[in-house]
Amino acid sequence: MASRLLHPIPKQPHPVLSYFRVGKLLYYSLILFILETWFFYKLYEYSLEQGASWWVSAFLFGCVIFAFTHIFLVMADGWSRYQNYKRAKDLFYEHGYRDRIATLYIASKCQRNAALEAARELGIQDQVADLYKRKGVKWWHFIPYFMIQDPLFMFRKQFWNRTFLEKSYTPKYDFKALELQPLA
Numbered sequence: 341m342a343s344r345l346l347h348p349i350p351k352q353p354h355p356v357l358s359y360f361r362v363g364k365l366l367y368y369s370l371i372l373f374i375l376e377t378w379f380f381y382k383l384y385e386y387s388l389e390q391g392a393s394w395w396v397s398a399f400l401f402g403c404v405i406f407a408f409t410h411i412f413l414v415m416a417d418g419w420s421r422y423q424n425y426k427r428a429k430d431l432f433y434e435h436g437y438r439d440r441i442a443t444l445y446i447a448s449k450c451q452r453n454a455a456l457e458a459a460r461e462l463g464i465q466d467q468v469a470d471l472y473k474r475k476g477v478k479w480w481h482f483i484p485y486f487m488i489q490d491p492l493f494m495f496r497k498q499f500w501n502r503t504f505l506e507k508s509y510t511p512k513y514d515f516k517a518l519e520l521q522p523l524a
Contacts, residue, residue: 349433350463352515358461362425362454363418365482370414377407413504420506421454427509429458434512437467446475448484461515 353361360367384400424445431441437459445455452472459468486493493499 349515349519350461352461352519358425358457359418359422362421362457363450365453366414366418366421366450370411370418373407373410373414377404377411380404380407416504417450420502420504421450423506423509424451425454425458426511428455429461429515430512432458432462432464433515433518437464439471442468442471443475446472446477447486449482451484452477 380400380403384397384404387397387400428441428445431438431444435441442455442459445451456465456468456472459465486499490496
């Protein structure tokens, strides 16, 4: 299928660079969760050495587990956003810019970043960013909209599947090869 983009695609970055660009906010938080885990572990260790009451040590141990668990959740979220990015890039390449495609990824800051990175690599980032602006998305909208609309989101299967367990997506196109070809 021929692309509906009206221009040749820009030079494509290495997939590893795209992976980190898509999840950059997640990977910043990953560093914070690693540091938080270490910090709480040191506090927990200190509480044991000092003979603190059992409930203080139990609370600190709970903090260690909470922070440590988030390390894996952030990594799973980053992987899921990369799957969104690959799918969005294929869709934008096949159909050109479409509001409908960009709207698929409007729910959270991380999904918007995935769509924006896919669009940037195809030279249509301004159109996607403009749609998000028209829809009222602000730069500080970090909390996913569904979390505000549905306080019981953590009990929904869709949340877990869409946030941490996104199915692996294999791109349909070799964009590195396509960047060298002029559009017909």
